[in-house]
Amino acid sequence: MTAPSPLDRSFAALADPTRRAILQHLAQGPATAGEIAARFPLSQPAISRHLRLLGEAGLIARRVDAQRRPATLAPEGLTALTDWIGGLRASYETRFAQLDRLLAALPDTDTPQKD
Amino acid sequence: MAFPLTLPPVGDRNIRVERAFAAPPARLWRALTEPALLLQWQGMPSHPIIEAEVDLRVGGRWRWAWRHPSGNLMVASGEYLLLDAPHRMIHTELFEEDWTDGPTTITTDLIPTEAGTRMVADILYTGPRGRDMAMASGMEHGMHICYDQLAALLAP
Numbered sequence: 497m498t499a500p501s502p503l504d505r506s507f508a509a510l511a512d513p514t515r516r517a518i519l520q521h522l523a524q525g526p527a528t529a530g531e532i533a534a535r536f537p538l539s540q541p542a543i544s545r546h547l548r549l550l551g552e553a554g555l556i557a558r559r560v561d562a563q564r565r566p567a568t569l570a571p572e573g574l575t576a577l578t579d580w581i582g583g584l585r586a587s588y589e590t591r592f593a594q595l596d597r598l599l600a601a602l603p604d605t606d607t608p609q610k611d
Numbered sequence: 612m613a614f615p616l617t618l619p620p621v622g623d624r625n626i627r628v629e630r631a632f633a634a635p636p637a638r639l640w641r642a643l644t645e646p647a648l649l650l651q652w653q654g655m656p657s658h659p660i661i662e663a664e665v666d667l668r669v670g671g672r673w674r675w676a677w678r679h680p681s682g683n684l685m686v687a688s689g690e691y692l693l694l695d696a697p698h699r700m701i702h703t704e705l706f707e708e709d710w711t712d713g714p715t716t717i718t719t720d721l722i723p724t725e726a727g728t729r730m731v732a733d734i735l736y737t738g739p740r741g742r743d744m745a746m747a748s749g750m751e752h753g754m755h756i757c758y759d760q761l762a763a764l765l766a767p
Contacts, residue, residue, distance in 0.1 A: 584626075585616060587655060588616055588628060588630070589616050590655050590656075591652055591653055591654075591655065592614075592616060592630055592632075594651070594652035594654075595632070595642055595652040596614075596632065596633070597652075598642055598648060598651050598652045599632055599633065599634035599638055599639065599642060600633070600634070602634070602638050602641065602642065602648070604635065604637065604638055
């Protein structure tokens, strides 16, 4: 096993449905642990633990705002995840464009080529 | 002709790749299975393909190798589980030093259309991280929706 990469931590943080729901909630705007706890069937300490994991994964930021410490989405943390799938998309798009050109040049034949 | 590529989220361990091609299924099948043809399109400028071995029979294995920018080889291989030319292929795929932590099983359907072929490849991640891969795919989809909504909101 190698050390977990930031992407690994992001994936691990997102593997939990409660944390995904918290992220969805934060997509509507910053919220404190107390405000989030009021909307989930979980204690405030449990919510705080989820927020800590999301923070360590780089998916949210906590403002030090006296006692409030509202959590906000960290778009750059989410970017690492979408970059991964974007890389997959780019790889397919590059190769399929090449395949388009090959197919245009390939004659139709009913007899598959033998090695 | 460039057709859009879609990666719609499906299931919780799958990524689906959909793409139209202006060629009949039989021609696409050849490009997907003949080494000499694979070598012409499976490489990328950053990762040229240098090897394509195909033993095209059920239970037969395939192995492709790309040159990674580091100079090392990036190797993927797998087994053909079903070959129904030119309609459907099911094969496994595993990258060496794979970080998906297990092989994927890919079901490729070539559906004839008036314009040519619609290819639908369903990639099933079998390792413990499969769900993460599928989720990232779903997130990209979600992000696009978010961006669309944002664009609509910002429109004058």
